[in-house]
Amino acid sequence: MQALDALPPLRDVIAEHGLRATKALGQNFLLDLNLTRKIARAAGPLEGVHILEVGPGPGGLTRALLLEGAASVTAIEKDARCLEALAQVAQASDGRLTVIEGDALQFDHRELMAGRDGPKRICANLPYNVATPLLTNWLGSEPWPAWFDRMVLMFQREVGERIVAQPGDDAYGRLGVLTGWRTHARIVFDVPPQAFSPPPKVISSVVQLVPKEVQHPCDLKALETVTRAAFGQRRKMLRQSLKPLFADPKAVLDEVGIAETARAETVDIAGFAALARAQQASA
Missing domain, CATH: 1.10.8.100 (rRNA adenine dimethylase, C-terminal domain)
Structure with a gap:
């Protein structure tokens, strides 16, 4: 069995499988393994932790999460073209990676992660076109506190600013209220366009959200x-x-x-x- 750190570079994987990010799926592949390890560390430490990942694409962040010691990664991928590349990662993961084909918006994520002993987290370079609906679904988890103890997610910088906005900020709106009501949220670091293939036209931000006890109860x-x-x-x-x-x-x-x-x-x-x-x- 090939070890995780012996897998070919992501650019070679993309070329081998003829993968190309598509705008319709909101894809931008993150190829810099140093950067994916940095994102994984922002979700860590990961020993004993079970991770839900959405939109793994060719598996750059998936590899990083496994290399950083995650007990398991459950990755939901809608694009069937990426499944062979992810299967290579699964074969090198010692049974720690489960890949599920489908639309992440159609799954009950709490149920999907049930039965795993230990902390559960969400870590993902989210497809841009479903990033906000996924976040609001997770923030709307009932009962609260949520089934996860942390989310580390990548968004367009503009969305990240809306997530962490405070009253009086230009970006403050419905998303900032919902996020602040249920979590402590902060932007951890920004990611430049050139880190992706193809490069998006905007800067991206990695945002950490930690669920909190609701201080102002309401429906x-x-x-x-x-x-x-x-x-x-x-x-x-x-x-x-x-x-x-x-x-x-x-x-x-x-x-x-x-x-x-x-x-x-x-x-x-x-x-x-x-x-x-x-x-x-x-x-």
Whole structure:
């Protein structure tokens, strides 16, 4: 059996299998093994840890996770063209790699990772076109705290900034509220376009998200409803943007201690949680 560190360079693997990243699948292959090891270390230490990876492509990050000592990696890949390349990694992994063909959005990831003893984490260079839906699905995991103890994910820099944004930041919006409500999130480092094949037109960011106990309890769906209304018309004062949800938005805002002239981008997570509780009570 070929050892992981004896596998051919990723460029050779891509050439051997005729792989080419496709825009339709949001693919950009990460070829620098030093960089993939850096991403894996951001998710570590990995001894005894079971990893869920989405969109492994030819397996660059997959290799790194295994080399860094992950107990197992479960990789979901939609592109059938990549399966032979991933099979090579699986053969060198001593049974630690499981490759599942399919659309990651169609799987119950908690169920997929059930039965593995030890911490579970998500680490992925996410396909750009499904990155945000996947993240919101993971943030919406019930019950909470989640089945995973950490996520280390790569996004376009613009999305990464939205994830970690705070009230008053230009990038602060629905995603920042949901992320901040359920996790401690930070950008670990940026990745330049030339690290990928083909190079994207934007800088990418590796983001670490660690689940936390919810400090401001409210119903998830109510929070989504309130933030959708508030940020859907973010330049309007909340007394206007919340009219579809409340018969008397001014009274609700007074009750939760938010100025009626406030706009969505100035309201913190505690304020949105209070509005979500009010929305659920009035529904």
